[in-house]
Amino acid sequence: MSEASPHFPLDTADDRTLVGRAADGDVRAFEVLVRRYGPLMRVYASRVLGSNDETDDVVQDAFITAWQQLPELGDASVVKSWLMRIVSRKSIDRVRARRPHVDVDDVDLAGPESATPSEVTEARSRTQALSIALTHLPEIQARCWALRELAEYSYDEIAAELDLPATTVRGILARARKALIREMEEWR
Amino acid sequence: MTVPELPPRSSDDGNSHEPAEDALGGHTVEELSDYLDRGCTPPDPSIDDSPECQIVLESLQRLRAVSLNLFEEDVKVESERGFSWVGSILDNIAVDARAGRDIPVHHPSPSAHLVMSEGAVRGLIRAAGDSVGGVLIGSCKLEGDVTVPRASVVVTVEASVLWGERIADAADRIRGAIYSELMKHTELQVEAIHVEIHDVLIARTRPTTELETP
Amino acid sequence: MTTPSQLGVELSQIVAAVPGVQRLYPPTHPVIGALAGAADAARGALTSATESLSASMGRGSIASGTAASVSPQIVAVTSHLGEIQVAIRIGVLTSASAAEVCRSVHDSVADYLSKHAAGSVAAISVKVARIG
Numbered sequence: 001m002s003e004a005s006p007h008f009p010l011d012t013a014d015d016r017t018l019v020g021r022a023a024d025g026d027v028r029a030f031e032v033l034v035r036r037y038g039p040l041m042r043v044y045a046s047r048v049l050g051s052n053d054e055t056d057d058v059v060q061d062a063f064i065t066a067w068q069q070l071p072e073l074g075d076a077s078v079v080k081s082w083l084m085r086i087v088s089r090k091s092i093d094r095v096r097a098r099r100p101h102v103d104v105d106d107v108d109l110a111g112p113e114s115a116t117p118s119e120v121t122e123a124r125s126r127t128q129a130l131s132i133a134l135t136h137l138p139e140i141q142a143r144c145w146a147l148r149e150l151a152e153y154s155y156d157e158i159a160a161e162l163d164l165p166a167t168t169v170r171g172i173l174a175r176a177r178k179a180l181i182r183e184m185e186e187w188r
Numbered sequence: 189m190t191v192p193e194l195p196p197r198s199s200d201d202g203n204s205h206e207p208a209e210d211a212l213g214g215h216t217v218e219e220l221s222d223y224l225d226r227g228c229t230p231p232d233p234s235i236d237d238s239p240e241c242q243i244v245l246e247s248l249q250r251l252r253a254v255s256l257n258l259f260e261e262d263v264k265v266e267s268e269r270g271f272s273w274v275g276s277i278l279d280n281i282a283v284d285a286r287a288g289r290d291i292p293v294h295h296p297s298p299s300a301h302l303v304m305s306e307g308a309v310r311g312l313i314r315a316a317g318d319s320v321g322g323v324l325i326g327s328c329k330l331e332g333d334v335t336v337p338r339a340s341v342v343v344t345v346e347a348s349v350l351w352g353e354r355i356a357d358a359a360d361r362i363r364g365a366i367y368s369e370l371m372k373h374t375e376l377q378v379e380a381i382h383v384e385i386h387d388v389l390i391a392r393t394r395p396t397t398e399l400e401t402p
Numbered sequence: 403m404t405t406p407s408q409l410g411v412e413l414s415q416i417v418a419a420v421p422g423v424q425r426l427y428p429p430t431h432p433v434i435g436a437l438a439g440a441a442d443a444a445r446g447a448l449t450s451a452t453e454s455l456s457a458s459m460g461r462g463s464i465a466s467g468t469a470a471s472v473s474p475q476i477v478a479v480t481s482h483l484g485e486i487q488v489a490i491r492i493g494v495l496t497s498a499s500a501a502e503v504c505r506s507v508h509d510s511v512a513d514y515l516s517k518h519a520a521g522s523v524a525a526i527s528v529k530v531a532r533i534g
Binding site for chain 3: 287290293294295297299300301302303304305307308311315372375
């Protein structure tokens with residue numbers, strides 16, 4: 001009977017199974033989670049960090065923390081957003097360490113010179129146009145954008161993470177969106 | 189330090205067609221973003237009936253959609269780039285952190301301190317359950333004071349079952365496989381083995397069914 | 403007279419030869435991975451302070467848990483006031499009973515110590531850290 005049953009590969013398991021096993025010490029199950037969500041976390045981390053240089057370290061740190069805290073994760077169905085929170089925290093810590101006294105005014109205002117429209121208009125696709133437009137945003141705007149749009153943080157959560165008033169975050173995000181929309185219109 | 193009201197950096201270049209806030213019926217882009225985030229509910233006629241607001245809302249919506257597309261594309265590219273970074277993560281996690289309690293193994297000599305880790309026993313249980321075809325064990329709990337020699341324990345495992353397997357049969361086979369492995373390798377007195385089937389591959393939304401040991 | 407470190411090497415070979423033993427693990431609870439450097443430092447301090455010889459804590463084998471080979475000095479032997487303490491951590495195969503393998507390891511070590519070690523045996527700790 002059991003010989004006839006097909007093998008059930010671990011990498012097709014749902015998150016709940018993998019989280020349960022990893023919490024119990026199954027490294028293979030943890031590896032499946034790392035492969036499942038690692039690429040997402042890497043892309044996200046490099047958006048928050050503003051570069052790829054520290055992505056490896058930050059994502060590794062995030063997964064080490066995740067391994068330690070997995071047994072306390074009550075609801076396995078939220079593992080994806082839980083991992084995104086951890087990698088957000090690690091990325092922001094890294095940014096803070098890089099520049100201990102972030103002056104919002106400076107950072108927000110000291111964006112690159114106005115975008116060269118040709119770069120955006122020559123983009124092959126809408127997504128590439130956005131990708132280029134994002135590089136033209138001041139760092140703090142790009143970071144808030146990533147937290148809001150990619151990790152779906154609320155304004156209050158972004159404010160808490162970045163030690164900024166929520167009203168400031170709203171303003172930063174509005175400026176980011178205005179700038180992105182403007183550039184995207186140029187692409188069209 | 190307070191953040192000063194920023195000049196509209198962009199409209200300085202003079203080539204922006206973005207409506208001024210006056211034209212948005214007193215609404216700001218922030219408010220429109222919030223409105224969008226709320227799923228445009230409750231409906232606000234002052235926004236819904238304003239063509240200028242609608243233009244901005246559509247732009248914001250488009251931006252959000254493109255943002256998600258970009259993210260998905262980036263993740264795809266990242267996945268295709270390979271997984272060379274996985275190894276160093278696995279090399280750096282503290283596997284021992286999951287050893288759990290020490291389960292004693294009997295020996296007549298007073299100088300002998302023989303134990304197996306709870307983690308080792310959980311691994312044994314997982315492997316036993318997985319060896320039953322078409323199922324995959326999830327979490328595994330050992331209840332009872334296993335640190336006492338020949339303790340009585342209740343084992344609870346979660347399991348996923350491949351679609352098409354009969355759940356009650358699968359649970360019986362899992363229970364049997366776990367029981368015989370625990371008998372073979374440990375000195376635990378197994379009081380009960382609960383198998384909770386929480387997932388069926390493909391039909392993932394199936395509700396939890398608990399099957400008790402007779 | 404056999405030093406604790408020599409004894410550790412010899413016992414590692416004895417343990418590895420017990421049927422059912424798949425591998426040996428470092429017997430202490432090592433601080434792993436990101437803190438491996440600290441663990442190395444701690445081991446140095448421990449070794450000099452208590453004359454104990456902890457296992458050769460190769461990072462790869464501790465951290466990944468995949469190294470199959472048995473390190474030569476992976477059984478910890480401590481000698482204090484003529485009393486010997488031995489700590490062993492093993493992974494066992496599923497072919498034999500884990501509890502039985504655990505006892506066999508103890509008995510093999512006890513037997514070896516009674517023939518080759520000076521001093522009395524205060525404790526032999528054997529921990530099964532992995533089955534299969």
